[in-house]
Amino acid sequence: GENVEQHPSTLSVQEGDSAVIKCTYSDSASNYFPWYKQELGKRPQLIIDIRSNVGEKKDQRIAVTLNKTAKHFSLHITETQPEDSAVYFCAASVAGRETSGSRLTFGEGTQLTVNP
Amino acid sequence: NAGVTQTPKFQVLKTGQSMTLQCAQDMNHNSMYWYRQDPGMGLRLIYYSASEGTTDKGEVPNGYNVSRLNKREFSLRLESAAPSQTSVYFCASTRIRAGGKQFFGPGTRLTVL
Numbered sequence: 001g002e003n004v005e006q007h008p009s010t011l012s013v014q015e016g017d018s019a020v021i022k023c024t025y026s027d028s029a030s031n032y033f034p035w036y037k038q039e040l041g042k043r044p045q046l047i048i049d050i051r052s053n054v055g056e057k058k059d060q061r062i063a064v065t066l067n068k069t070a071k072h073f074s075l076h077i078t079e080t081q082p083e084d085s086a087v088y089f090c091a092a093s094v095a096g097r098e099t100s101g102s103r104l105t106f107g108e109g110t111q112l113t114v115n116p
Numbered sequence: 117n118a119g120v121t122q123t124p125k126f127q128v129l130k131t132g133q134s135m136t137l138q139c140a141q142d143m144n145h146n147s148m149y150w151y152r153q154d155p156g157m158g159l160r161l162i163y164y165s166a167s168e169g170t171t172d173k174g175e176v177p178n179g180y181n182v183s184r185l186n187k188r189e190f191s192l193r194l195e196s197a198a199p200s201q202t203s204v205y206f207c208a209s210t211r212i213r214a215g216g217k218q219f220f221g222p223g224t225r226l227t228v229l
Binding site for chain 2: 001006032034042043044045046049089093102103104105106107108109
């Protein structure tokens with residue numbers, strides 16, 4: 001089955017700096033890569049996702065890049081703010097299978113702390 | 117639109133007791149999922165239902181059973197709770213044509229003494 005590894009497990013940055021979180025996956029059939037943000041005591045919230053036919057996607061201060069050959073994808077947050085502090089999870093799946101659903105395999109998470 | 121809802125929010129059980137966690141979605145999604153999240157860890161898939169009438173095991177199914185009651189509802193049952201099942205349980209759903217975007221419920225915090 002799919003295996004997703006995420007690094008680093010903790011990341012501390014100063015407000016205004018950039019943060020980068022990296023994930024690798026093992027299943028070459030994976031074609032959908034979402035990123036979730038989870039604040040303490042809350043549910044995971046989808047913040048950005050990318051499909052395997054796209055190399056990069058950007059949404060305001062966040063961007064995701066995908067390297068299919070190397071099987072890794074990264075989350076980039078620019079101009080970090082204290083409210084960006086949370087746990088971030090990457091995930092991978094083979095999306096679009098009507099008979100088996102879209103099983104997400106999650107990384108173990110990165111605790112991002114943005115210091116004012 | 118309530119999205120994905122879960123009940124109860126909190127539960128304390130004694131070892132050996134049973135209970136059912138309820139999940140419902142009002143987004144007309146085809147697929148539904150149950151995850152558990154242990155402290156400092158990611159989410160692990162327990163069971164999922166790709167469509168109404170089907171259920172399949174995920175990564176950590178032992179000690180659990182599920183029922184896809186209808187398109188809206190997907191329940192998770194612990195027949196004989198164990199302390200190792202102390203966790204936060206999240207339900208999620210997705211529409212197949214949406215290409216995998218999963219939306220999560222607020223979670224159920226379960227403690228087994």
